[in-house]
Amino acid sequence: MAFEKFFNPESVALIGATEDPKKITSMIMKNLIEMGFEGRLVPVNPKYKEVFGFMCYSSLLDIKEQIDLTVIAIPSNLVPEVLRQQAICGIKNAIIVSGGFGELGDKGIALEEEIKSISKEEGISVMGPNCIGVLDNYSNFSSSFLPWTKVKRPAKGNLSILSQSGSFATCVLDMLSQEGMGVSKVVNYGNRADVGESEMIEYLMDDESTYVIGIYMESVDDGRRFIDASSSCSKSKPIVALKVGRRDSGIEAVRSHTGAIAGKYEIYKAAFKKSGIIEVNGFTEFLDACKVLLMQKPARGNKILIITNGGGVGVVVSDMCSVNGLDVVSTPSNVKEVLSKHFPEFFILNNPIDLTGSAGDEDYDTALKIALVENDYFDAAIIIPLMHPQTMTEGVVDIISQSAKESGKPVVICTISGIYTKKIKELFESKGLPVFPSPERSVKAMNILVERGKMDGC
């Protein structure tokens, strides 16, 4: 598969390798050693005979064996020469970590153009320059120079992240591990001289361990190719996009009203729509959308059941649903009738179903079974188990997750509060139910499932 060598290379040459802790190349190599990367590491630097115990070569040209990928982190003016050498050696892939290219203005732009033309002429796939490169959580390969002691590496999982920004990719990575979300691959392509999001979407479409793709996007490499790639990928794997730089309006030479209204962002929105991409606003929504899509299936409609033991919070969730176009439709009378046989008179059976402060675990069991499992009226449910009453125990986690599973419908949990609740959150998520710490976030997450459900074939 094209680009496979960027993620799972059998041999990697590290250009500019050193043990000098001030240089990022030392960190890249240390990371790889710590991660237990099993491919061959080949340091290249004329200054050393050995780096971290690995034999060091003075030039790529001296290496006899086949190299799959170079990771280049040397001053930018020296990079073209390295690319030419790797062309001679028949090395087809390069990650250029070094900055000092297009982002610097005229001189840098000329250097970047040179890289592009070498890449094209010699058929070398280039990631970067000015990037962190990749993390593959399964092959234990990464070109990141950020120490894993400071950026916590997430567990193996099924989310892959594409990002033009290195800092965004790094922050997301750290947040994902804190949220307990598993990751397959992270790619940061920086200046995107060659490989960009379109190629990566094409690649991830066939990547077995990627179920959901999140993209941080400043601009697009090739609009039509991006639409084609995303359209086919999003049929089987949800794609979430955060588009930034939205105020950059300005389609030039505007003479018609159409031209005057059409900011670039409006066109991006149209492109996302065409591609089946779910667009989100901001960092939190980005993470929440990826999380809910990983953990729950799409909703077939927007009739949402709310069950809680805290009336006030239930109403907040209900209001947020209306704002987001979700329908908190009344509990059907036949369902109410059955519920009323099991519950005291002061429970509120209209949607939201309010089990009140006197409810315990078993009341959730009853309510869920009757309203969601045995009845097919609602499309999805937001459950708000507030853990404060004495009658509520950890046992409610099993009860809710069991019913959610039996119903075959997507369920999102909203829990609000402190340390005890946090423990409950982890229990829920270990059972595959996503938990969000506020009404707003739970409802927005549910809305993502409804949006996804509206798409073709979902």
Place this chain on the structure above:
Amino acid sequence: MVVETARNKAAEKIVEKILVSGRKIALPDESLEIVKLFGIDVPDCALVKTAREAVEVSKEIGFPLVLKIASPDALHKSDMGGVAMDLKNVQEVERSYNKVIDNLKRNVPNARIAGVLIQKQMPEAAHLIVGGLYDEQFGPTVMFGLGGVFVELFKDVSFRIAPVTETEALEMVKEIKAYPVLSGYRGAKMLDITQLTQTIVNISELISNINAIKEVELNPLFVYEKDVSAVDARIILK
């Protein structure tokens, strides 16, 4: 397929003529002719070059009539007194012909004048806008929205990447905030959503097929209970 090719060729021929004359902006009659080729209904019209010709043509088309200045230097015609409406007889046509020309000369000295477009005046209707735009990143796109003079103020519009299917075009129509007004809000008449949708598809085809076009716009597009009519069209080349 053959029909489509002939249609594209005819449109490209007009485009070629515009380019040869060193212009990027099509004249009103040229714009209307191109959109008509793509199946869009436009009111009967003709370009005339003298007051006498205007009078002759006005009898053929029938009253009431609108006169619009045709000049590459008058993109927003009504802003410079280049439009005369409600003309009910030949005397009014003759007087207005001279007036729109004088107005342009006064407002834009040295303006090039190609003539005056004489057009059947359509009954008042809902003003909508359908546009096509070639975007550097994504290629051909289409826009639909509330038209008329407030279009840039309210920006009640929807965009899609072209080409669009009928289903997508219908989504675009339903997406704008003013949709209820088009579909019979509080006892209002339901407008011809089918023709509206078809018009969006037609503009999508136009912007996707004729490569030299940068922007195309029907504004206002009059929409009735039955039928639509593009009373004004604007085309700008790349």
